Amino acid sequence: MRHFLTLADYSKEEILDITKLAIQIKKETKAKIFKPYMPHKTLGMIFEKSSTRTRVSFETGIYQLGGVGLFLSSNDIQLGRGEPISDTSRVISRMVDMIMIRNDSQKELEEFASYSKVPVINGLTDMYHPVQLMADYLTIIEHGLENNIKATYIGDGNNMTHSWLMLAAKLGFDLSIATPKGYEVDQEVLDKALGFAKVSGSKITITNDPKIAVKDCTVVTTDTWVSMGQEDEKNQRLKDFEGFIVDKNLMSMASNDVIFLHCLPAYRDLEVSEEIFEQNSETIFSEAENRLHAQKAIMVWLDQKRDEK
Numbered sequence: 001m002r003h004f005l006t007l008a009d010y011s012k013e014e015i016l017d018i019t020k021l022a023i024q025i026k027k028e029t030k031a032k033i034f035k036p037y038m039p040h041k042t043l044g045m046i047f048e049k050s051s052t053r054t055r056v057s058f059e060t061g062i063y064q065l066g067g068v069g070l071f072l073s074s075n076d077i078q079l080g081r082g083e084p085i086s087d088t089s090r091v092i093s094r095m096v097d098m099i100m101i102r103n104d105s106q107k108e109l110e111e112f113a114s115y116s117k118v119p120v121i122n123g124l125t126d127m128y129h130p131v132q133l134m135a136d137y138l139t140i141i142e143h144g145l146e147n148n149i150k151a152t153y154i155g156d157g158n159n160m161t162h163s164w165l166m167l168a169a170k171l172g173f174d175l176s177i178a179t180p181k182g183y184e185v186d187q188e189v190l191d192k193a194l195g196f197a198k199v200s201g202s203k204i205t206i207t208n209d210p211k212i213a214v215k216d217c218t219v220v221t222t223d224t225w226v227s228m229g230q231e232d233e234k235n236q237r238l239k240d241f242e243g244f245i246v247d248k249n250l251m252s253m254a255s256n257d258v259i260f261l262h263c264l265p266a267y268r269d270l271e272v273s274e275e276i277f278e279q280n281s282e283t284i285f286s287e288a289e290n291r292l293h294a295q296k297a298i299m300v301w302l303d304q305k306r307d308e309k
């Protein structure tokens with residue numbers, strides 16, 4: 001049985017297999033062909049943090065696959081009142097076929113998975129957001145950039161940055177990351193990614209200068225400067241991130257065929273200018289839609305792996 005906790009656990013071939021499945025499932029969905037890949041299966045969806053895309057895409061996705069989603073807000077289940085993760089996992093995984101969880105800590109996610117009888121999917125933690133990156137990769141392919149990815153991440157060294165690091169390092173494309181001083185990526189994650197990059201041939205560049213990072217790249221991406229749970233740091237962060245906005249000036253230094261991605265929610269005129277956001281809105285909202293298709297593929301793949309033995 002496999003879990004989907006971080007792309008660090010996945011080989012290039014597996015990431016490409018899941019992506020291939022996502023392309024096929026998307027094609028079927030667009031043709032209104034809803035094959036029951038997971039009939040009568042239940043997906044438990046535990047949320048300790050807010051969500052729009054993750055909730056709607058997983059719930060719609062499992063329904064379209066022939067199953068049903070169970071929305072479990074930690075405010076409503078006993079987990080929120082102190083029932084241990086280990087007990088919650090042992091109970092829920094005896095009743096459902098797969099679990100998606102959005103929680104604070106990657107460590108707790110791993111603990112949850114270690115007690116689970118069914119595959120567990122990371123719906124975002126403090127360290128990683130791997131399902132988002134599968135949607136982002138699908139979007140990149142759809143823009144014909146599969147063999148020409150030179151990606152740049154501008155902003156906070158957070159869960160999204162770590163996930164970009166893993167995707168690049170596993171698939172072998174180049175990635176430059178520009179963060180303000182003091183907001184760099186986690187050193188342990190970086191070291192791990194550099195290890196994978198050695199094998200895949202990916203060139204990882206880390207800088208504090210967005211202009212250096214963005215030069216000639218074909219994919220620019222960013223994320224909020226204030227992630228969920230960091231609301232108290234907002235004022236300080238807005239000061240520290242000055243000069244890191246993705247705007248017309250910065251985008252003009254990228255390649256001519258550059259695309260802009262954003263996992264959303266986006267904060268206009270903070271991490272991205274209103275102008276750049278709106279100019280790229282078709283791509284950004286396709287990226288959001290691709291959450292549905294990519295995650296259906298992840299669920300089907302995990303379900304099939306479970307049956308293999």
Ligand code: CP
Pocket residue numbers: 050051052053054055124132263264265
């Ligand atoms: N990008 C993303 O995960 O969005 P939500 O927080 O709305 O799920």
Ligand code: NVA
Pocket residue numbers: 124158159160223224226227228263264265
């Ligand atoms: N870095 C953001 C991503 C939101 C999808 C957060 O963790 O809040």
